[in-house]
Amino acid sequence: MDRRRFxxxxxxxxxxxxxxxxxxxxxxxxxxxxxxxxxxxxHIALISRISDIVIPETDTPSAxxxxxxxxxxxxxxxxxxxxxxxxxxxxxxxAFAQGExxxxxxxxQVNIVQALDDALNTEAExxxxxxxxxxxxxxxxxxxxxxxxxxxxxxxxxxxKEMKLAEVGRTWL
Amino acid sequence: MNNKEFDVIVVGSGMSGGYxxxxxCEKGYKTLVLDRGGMVKHGQYKTEGKAPWxxxxxxxxxxxxxxxQHIQKEVYIYNDYTRHHLINDKDHPYEQKKPFIWYRSxxxxxxxxxxxxxSYRWNKLDFExxxxxxxGIDWPVRYEDIAPWYDRVEPFVGISGSYEGLDVLxxxxxLPALPLNVVERDxxxxxxxxxxxxxxxPARVAHLTQPQKQHLELGRVQCQARSECPxxxxxxxxxxxxxxxxxxxxxxxxxxxxxxxxxxxxxxxKASGRATGVAYVxxxxxxxxxxxxxxxxxxxxxxxxxxxxxxxxxxSFPDGIGxxxxxxxxxxxxxxxxxxxxxxxxxxxxxxxxxxxxxxxxIPRFRNIGKKYGKFERGYGFQCGASRAGWHWAKSGKGxxxxxxxxxxxxxxxxxxxxxxxxxLPRYENRVYLHPxxxxxxxxxxxxxxxxxxxxxxxxxxxxxxxxxxxxxxAGLKNIRPFEGEAPPGGAIHEMGGACIGREVETSYLNKxxxxxxVKNLFVTDGAAFSSVSCVNPSITFMAxxxxxxxxxxxxxxxxxx
Numbered sequence: 001m002d003r004r005r006f007x008x009x010x011x012x013x014x015x016x017x018x019x020x021x022x023x024x025x026x027x028x029x030x031x032x033x034x035x036x037x038x039x040x041x042x043h044i045a046l047i048s049r050i051s052d053i054v055i056p057e058t059d060t061p062s063a064x065x066x067x068x069x070x071x072x073x074x075x076x077x078x079x080x081x082x083x084x085x086x087x088x089x090x091x092x093x094x095a096f097a098q099g100e101x102x103x104x105x106x107x108x109q110v111n112i113v114q115a116l117d118d119a120l121n122t123e124a125e126x127x128x129x130x131x132x133x134x135x136x137x138x139x140x141x142x143x144x145x146x147x148x149x150x151x152x153x154x155x156x157x158x159x160x161k162e163m164k165l166a167e168v169g170r171t172w173l
Numbered sequence: 174m175n176n177k178e179f180d181v182i183v184v185g186s187g188m189s190g191g192y193x194x195x196x197x198c199e200k201g202y203k204t205l206v207l208d209r210g211g212m213v214k215h216g217q218y219k220t221e222g223k224a225p226w227x228x229x230x231x232x233x234x235x236x237x238x239x240x241x242q243h244i245q246k247e248v249y250i251y252n253d254y255t256r257h258h259l260i261n262d263k264d265h266p267y268e269q270k271k272p273f274i275w276y277r278s279x280x281x282x283x284x285x286x287x288x289x290x291x292s293y294r295w296n297k298l299d300f301e302x303x304x305x306x307x308x309g310i311d312w313p314v315r316y317e318d319i320a321p322w323y324d325r326v327e328p329f330v331g332i333s334g335s336y337e338g339l340d341v342l343x344x345x346x347x348l349p350a351l352p353l354n355v356v357e358r359d360x361x362x363x364x365x366x367x368x369x370x371x372x373x374x375p376a377r378v379a380h381l382t383q384p385q386k387q388h389l390e391l392g393r394v395q396c397q398a399r400s401e402c403p404x405x406x407x408x409x410x411x412x413x414x415x416x417x418x419x420x421x422x423x424x425x426x427x428x429x430x431x432x433x434x435x436x437x438x439x440x441x442x443k444a445s446g447r448a449t450g451v452a453y454v455x456x457x458x459x460x461x462x463x464x465x466x467x468x469x470x471x472x473x474x475x476x477x478x479x480x481x482x483x484x485x486x487x488x489s490f491p492d493g494i495g496x497x498x499x500x501x502x503x504x505x506x507x508x509x510x511x512x513x514x515x516x517x518x519x520x521x522x523x524x525x526x527x528x529x530x531x532x533x534x535x536i537p538r539f540r541n542i543g544k545k546y547g548k549f550e551r552g553y554g555f556q557c558g559a560s561r562a563g564w565h566w567a568k569s570g571k572g573x574x575x576x577x578x579x580x581x582x583x584x585x586x587x588x589x590x591x592x593x594x595x596x597x598l599p600r601y602e603n604r605v606y607l608h609p610x611x612x613x614x615x616x617x618x619x620x621x622x623x624x625x626x627x628x629x630x631x632x633x634x635x636x637x638x639x640x641x642x643x644x645x646x647x648a649g650l651k652n653i654r655p656f657e658g659e660a661p662p663g664g665a666i667h668e669m670g671g672a673c674i675g676r677e678v679e680t681s682y683l684n685k686x687x688x689x690x691x692v693k694n695l696f697v698t699d700g701a702a703f704s705s706v707s708c709v710n711p712s713i714t715f716m717a718x719x720x721x722x723x724x725x726x727x728x729x730x731x732x733x734x735x
Contacts, residue, residue: 054573071231079230110574117573134568141564141581142225142232150582151564155222159382160398160528162354168525171564171584173225 042099043089047072049102051136053113063136066145072135091128147173179205179429179466180730182451184436184481186210187283189699189715190472191414191422192326194430196723197470198422202730205429205464206422207453209473210280212432213258215392215415218405220254228253248276248666250287250403258287258403266619268608273622274663275476281432282415283474284666285712287403290379290411290531291556292332293709294323294343298542302596303705306550309504309599310675312704313685316343322717329421330412330713331388333532334377342372342537342554342709349382350375351532355524356559356587360648361534367647370539376532376556379412379713391420398528411531433457437617439469439485439494439695447735448494448695451481454615468694468726468735471672472719475700476505476605479671480620482682482697483607495689498679501672502606504599505622506706508665509553509630511658512637515590516650518559525561525584533558536591536644538708540636549632553595553708555641561587589650593637594665596708597630603662605671624662634658667711669703687722694735698722 051063051072063069076085093099095116101109116129140146147153153173180202183193190206197204225231232252239246245259260277267275278284297316304311320343327346335350353361353375361373380396381388388394393409393416402411409416422428438452440463450465471478479502485494493501533556540552562585572580603625607618634657642655662668675681678690687702689695698719700711707714729735 055578056574058575058578060578074229075233079233079235081236113573117571120571121569130569137564137567137581138231141567144224144226147225150578153224154527155224156397156399157528158397159395160352160526160530162352162524162526165523165525165584168527170582172527172529173564 042102043092044069044073045102046092046096046099047132049109050096050113050132051140053110054117054133054136055140060149061145063140066140066143068136068139068143071139071143072132075135075139088128088131091126092132095126095128141173179203179464181205181468181470181726182207182464182466183470183472184451184478185283185471185473185699186281186414186419186430187278187472187474187699188285188288188414188712189719190470191282191285191418192716192719193470193472193698193723194422194428195329195418196720197727198425198427200723200727201425201427202727203427203429204422205431205466206419207431207434207436207451207464208281208283209435209456209477210278210283210432213280213282213286213405213415215405215409215413215420216407218407219257220404221401221407222399223254223404244274245276247274254401255287255403258405265613266611268611268619268621270621270623271625272661273624274661275622275668276663276666277474277477281430282413282419285413285418286405286415288413288712289666289710290402291535291710292327292330292334292345292377292379292713293535293537293554294345295319295707295709295714296341296343298341299596299705299707299709302551303599308550308705310673310680310704312674313676314674318685319714319717319721322721323713325720326713326716328385329387329417330379330716331381331384331393332377332379332713333375333382335375337372337374339372339537341539341542342374342535345377347377348385351378351380351382351530353534354526354559356518356521356589357534360518360559360589363648364536364644368539368644370542371644372537372539374535374537376535376558378532380531381410388417391417393417396531398530400529400531402531434462435615435617436473436481437484437615439471439482440465441485441487441489441494441692443487443489446692448692454617456615459615467730468696470719470722470726471695471697471701472699475668475671476620476622478697478699478701479605480607480617482672484618490691495682495691495695497691500678500680500682502604503601504670504673504704505603505605505624505662505668506597506599506670506703507624507662508667508706508708509595509597509626509634509662510593510637510665511660512553512593512595512634512641512656513555513591514638514641514645514653514655515588516645516653518587518589518648518650521587524587530558533560538596540633548636549629550598551596551629551633551708553593553633553637555591555593555637557589557591559587559589561585589645589648591641591644593634593641594667594708594710595630595633595637596706597626597662599670599673599705600627603670622663626662667700667706669700669706669711672697672701673704674702675704686725687718688725693729694726696722696726 538552
């Protein structure tokens with residue numbers, strides 16, 4: 001494992017210098033074994049795959065087609081405090097078998113996500129999945145694709161007007 | 174500018190100050206408006222019209238900003254689109270001896286840029302309550318005195334509303350009301366049948382439903398139901414100083430508006446017994462300046478006006494200008510709130526709407542009207558509305574895959590929510606004062622808040638919750654959830670009092686014309702002047718008092734009396 005390269009990738013991801021990386025972040029990142037070998041940020045591939053299981057392509061685009069992984073990456077690197085981002089990545093690694101999830105077949109992947117989703121709002125819920133699901137939903141439905149295709153968006157609706165649902169067709173953003 | 178003599182100085186450019194400036198400028202007075210906030214010209218609203226995907230965090234505010242706005246971040250409009258309209262708490266500290274949430278604007282236009290826009294007249298009882306139940310000091314003003322000034326203010330502001338003929342909520346001069354939707358129309362029938370003393374009417378809001386000539390002349394047009402108001406609205410479709418009063422003042426050629434000017438003190442001349450002007454700090458350069466005028470109007474917002482007046486110390490007034498009897502800073506009030514209920518409305522699943530309506534339903538006060546209720550003094554009203562659940566449930570809801578997407582793509586059930594706003598009592602011991610040693614970075618002594626609610630407010634909030642639930646029950650709603658919030662004073666952002674209107678100098682700060690008893694050319698016309706708070710949203714009443722005070726000051730100046 002190329003620890004130096006790994007640190008470098010994490011530094012870019014977390015938007016900080018390697019000197020200021022906290023150990024927890026490094027530990028969390030190191031659990032993504034594949035990230036180092038592929039050199040392409042396994043967490044992004046993982047988040048992308050899970051996003052598309054939650055929001056697949058149907059008559060409207062999927063989560064990854066709407067740029068959700070990029071939003072989540074930005075959220076983790078620019079919004080969350082570093083310790084929280086590390087905690088999230090660590091949790092992700094744990095919930096998805098250090099990234100080995102990606103080598104499973106599609107049906108197995110769906111089953112794993114379905115099980116995590118079924119546990120939401122119960123005592124058994126996985127907090128990292130809960131947060132990830134929230135980010136996927138926000139990331140998708142507030143994206144241009146999600147808001148204008150999966151939902152209805154009208155920036156300047158004009159005066160409030162009662163309509164039949166059939167006339168509108170979908171939920172308003 | 175230092176060499177120029179003005180007729181009038183108005184401190185603050187929000188709901189009261191903006192309107193004062195308009196009135197003075199239109200009467201021909203050279204008017205200087207000073208505002209501590211940064212300049213925001215109408216139309217220069219940097220987040221207006223931005224879609225969520227154009228915001229890096231889709232509206233979430235980065236932690237570093239929240240850390241600098243640790244008070245403001247709790248306000249209901251706070252997000253990445255609006256945060257620049259709210260003050261930086263680190264730069265503008267205050268001390269809470271008892272908890273008080275002080276929401277403050279960071280811009281010219283003050284809270285008029287970010288207000289809730291609900292606009293209701295006070296009723297006759299509101300002006301008589303202090304006298305009737307013995308709390309606070311009696312207003313030397315009655316509804317009849319102020320009604321003509323509502324008549325003057327409302328058409329300029331542009332208020333949509335329905336004519337109801339209710340004593341408890343007097344009608345004004347309205348633009349067409351916002352529509353009730355199908356769910357609300359049915360609920361109205363059921364609730365009014367079950368409770369004949371309760372009225373279920375369209376919210377009255379400062380939105381142009383049908384712009385008139387005077388609105389169009391200022392470039393203000395019809396509301397487009399974007400519901401992005403606190404970002405600023407280039408349509409001028411809701412009233413703000415920025416969109417209406419300040420442009421109206423500016424076109425007279427009589428307005429000088431200075432932003433980034435933190436007024437610290439009203440200057441006083443012992444020999445003449447008059448205010449001569451104000452001292453302020455340019456918050457960008459730190460430069461200290463003095464400006465002079467014949468008359469000074471304090472419209473800096475309730476607590477800020479009191480803070481400045483307390484800091485206006487002289488040999489004649491060591492405890493603040495015009496404050497010989499420790500009346501300044503007393504009787505601080507806010508609307509007590511947090512009580513209400515929500516519930517699911519069965520059915521109506523074929524019905525939907527277009528547009529984000531800027532106001533829903535109002536249920537005016539019904540307690541202690543006609544007969545005494547017994548559990549508490551005074552009363553409360555409800556702001557309400559019915560709408561369908563959108564996609565937000567999905568953030569924490571279950572589901573994945575195609576079925577999940579399909580479910581999110583269709584709106585959920587109809588829900589109806591009611592939020593109470595109650596009239597808190599004026600209490601002498603509820604006060605603000607200056608910290609003896611601590612100052613902000615520009616040298617202004619910090620304000621200390623020592624304000625708390627009492628048993629009357631607790632009983633009222635409890636009653637709000639119970640009556641809301643009972644009305645939803647009567648209307649046939651399901652899953653009814655009553656709530657009883659415990660927001661500290663300031664939470665309703667309707668803070669009032671501190672420089673109260675009254676009859677004598679020993680017990681009040683202002684006379685019935687908003688004029689300082691002891692300093693005849695000093696007026697306070699923002700919320701600080703209020704000796705009680707009614708239970709309705711206060712802004713248009715601030716404006717009506719301001720218009721009346723300007724008219725009075727005009728006459729006094731013409732007669733050479735001030």
